[in-house]
Amino acid sequence: MKLGLIGCGNIGKFLLQAINKDEFLPGGKISSIYTRRKESSSQLAKEFDAQFYGDIESFLTSDIDLVIEVATIEAAREYALKVLKSEKDLLLSSIGVMADATFEEKAGELCRKNKVRVFLPSGAIGGLDILKSAKAVNGLKSVSLTTRKPPSALTEAVSLENETILFKGSAAEAIKQFPRNINVAIVLSLAGLGVENTKVTIIADPNVVKNNHLIEAWGSFGNLKVEIENDPMPNNPKTSYLASLSILATLQNKERMVQIG
């Protein structure tokens, strides 16, 4: 599997190390990197035996089968459809871009036309398998997400003394207000009740050091409660380590003949 990377921050560097150096994806290699930072990315490309591209067109015509986006929602909006038009599979970390139903539809159409696929990893949360099963006979009635992070992981603005609710509303509105923090709400919505019907609360809490996500749901299957206490990535407290692991796991599972879950 020949892979291309859009963005090369925390998750990108994790993937370069895990795939190109530590060989956690047998037969896989990140061979092309596209970013807007020529100097630092050329250096990284050299270190991990990949090729750096400063323009998206030559990146997309390079010899790759699948593109991994690990940049931002804006970057995903700008490049995702181009990736599918160029007949490459796509794995998105900035899943928030899929909150836009028209965009999701266009992506689906391009997939059908060009026989390519989009992968949306579970990221920093879990329990999506249960929501998908619950939804199979329209039996899912309620889904909510409560995200609790240290203030530094949510806002640059103030240092808080007490826990503070920063947001309460739909997943659609949450991703508009917190595009760097709540991609998990959109994958949860896609697996469950959609962006308008998925309830989100975001709390900045000076008493926690981990990124905590609590998912609660109920329906004809029963009740669901999943709580994840995520260790943050060492160099970016906004991002949970599990988000990086879930991208690697999605790539590993993609090739398996026996699919689990």
Ligand SMILES: NC(=O)C1=CN([C@@H]2O[C@H](COP(=O)(O)OP(=O)(O)OC[C@H]3O[C@@H](n4cnc5c(N)ncnc54)[C@H](O)[C@@H]3O)[C@@H](O)[C@H]2O)C=CC1
């Ligand atoms: N699904 C999930 O559970 C999670 C998803 N994310 C998503 O993953 C993204 C990456 O996370 P990190 O690596 O921790 O962020 P980061 O901030 O460490 O790295 C992002 C990189 O993307 C680059 N970039 C930004 N705009 C770009 C553009 N237009 N073209 C090319 N490169 C561009 C930046 O220069 C930076 O190096 C986040 O922005 C977020 O959207 C993050 C955490 C969890």
Ligand SMILES: O=C([O-])CC(=O)C(=O)O
């Ligand atoms: O990493 C996390 O805990 C969640 C996150 O930032 C996101 O969903 O964008």
